[in-house]
Amino acid sequence: MKRNTLTALGIGAGLLVALLGYSMTYSVRFSDVAIVTTFGKASRVQVDPGLHVKLPYPVQSVKMLDRRLQMVESRLETQATRDGLQVVVQAFAMWRVANDAEGEGIRNFHDNFGSMEDARSQMEGRLRNAMAAVSEFNFSDLIGRNTRLAEAEKRIHERLMAEKQGGRGLRELGIDVQQVGLSQIILPVETTKSVVERMQQERELRAQIERDKGDSAAAAITSDANAKSAKILAYANRLAFELRAKGDALAGDSVRTMSEDPEFAVFLIWLDALTEITSGHTTIFLPTTIAPLHLLNQPRGAGVPLPEDDVLRNLPARPRSATLQPEDREERDVASDRTGTGGQESANRGG
Known part of the structure; x- marks a missing residue:
């Protein structure tokens, strides 16, 4: 009886030690960063992978954040270009949790968003607001041979980073935006008709400009050829007149000589x-x-x-x-x- 009690106590003590050890250790993966909170407030940031020790719950707890590059994509949104055309665009943003030597960016991310899902949701809303920068460009700036698409994407990026929440931008909130771009530009049916008509007008205008240039060049060539031709004819007539005069003079001399x-x-x-x-x-x-x-x-x-x-x-x-x-x-x-x-x-x- 006494032996059974000691065995049970040993097993219980072992389980207690194991449970205590589990609650006092945590593991960090290479792709994650750990935030150790003390009574709900971030007290330490752990970026080194491996096994680490903390105080047991509820004194301290650990929250894992993915520090890999994240992507968020907006829904298809209708935007008006500067020249009055309606286009349907979709944007994307590549971002990650801000990380610096002191871990201040990670703490800010934890305090302002709490989780990756909350941050992703807020990024979608901010990206949708930043897409209004499309209205600063003409339709021909977004597609075509002389596109300014890179400039438009840069402008969306600037608007996204400039948007404030509580007087702070995304960088101060703990998000580092790496890249912003437009993944789709779709034309509605009405816009397609307008674009086709405008392209035809532009083509006709360019063709007319080229025809005018050709006519001008042809007129210049013709004028130059006529001037040179008149000059050559004038020289030939003068030379023929001189030769004819010399011939008449020689013929007159021969006639006078033979007449003798x-x-x-x-x-x-x-x-x-x-x-x-x-x-x-x-x-x-x-x-x-x-x-x-x-x-x-x-x-x-x-x-x-x-x-x-x-x-x-x-x-x-x-x-x-x-x-x-x-x-x-x-x-x-x-x-x-x-x-x-x-x-x-x-x-x-x-x-």
Whole structure:
């Protein structure tokens, strides 16, 4: 009987010691931070993981807080942009329990929120209020090629941190906001129609601007080409006039020179024709009685020879220094034409 009593007392004492040991120790995980409260007031912050000791309940108790990064997301909210369009947006915020070397941020979080669930609920309301910053931007600033979405998210972040509760912001309340962003931007049907119409108008305006630029560039190119063309034509006309004047002057000199001795001039023409005929490698058979082949039958020093039927024999004699008058030049041209015709006929007969 006595032994049974001692056994029961030993077992009870062991259970009491175990229960007391359990109530006086607590374990902290790597992802958590522990707040030790004494009679409900935070007295110590424990951030080191492992097994720790405290006074038994109800003197001291321990509350665990998750110090990992948390995410809160707002509901879809309709916001009006600065240019009057309605958009449905949804925002998110990445936050964690503020932690510093002294643990003051963790104490503030415990005193103001008490638990992670309460903090998350209040963050949703604050984030919904901060989304009003969307109204400071045009619709084209939120989407499109030249978007200012990053600037809009930064503005929401600033409004979220600037909101006060009891004269204190989120940082003073124990929450450290890491990132704020817009996860969705949805257009209602009415807004979609307005956006499409506005985009079409902008496209037409840009297209018209580009067409105007093209027309302006084309007009400039055409004007420059016309100016250069007129300048080139003017230069070409002036050069042609100068060449024509030089040619007329040279022709006048040649005419005056040949007018002094028409027979010698005809002889030179015959020589040029003979040179052209004999310059090639073609063999032809023609009688030597026609000009200018009759020159081949004349001995050296015999003077200016004439073919057998030459029109110059019928011309009236004139002084060698005389100058041909216009009517004489016409007669000379006719004679030359006849001579050429006769030579061709002779060539045909010879062939």
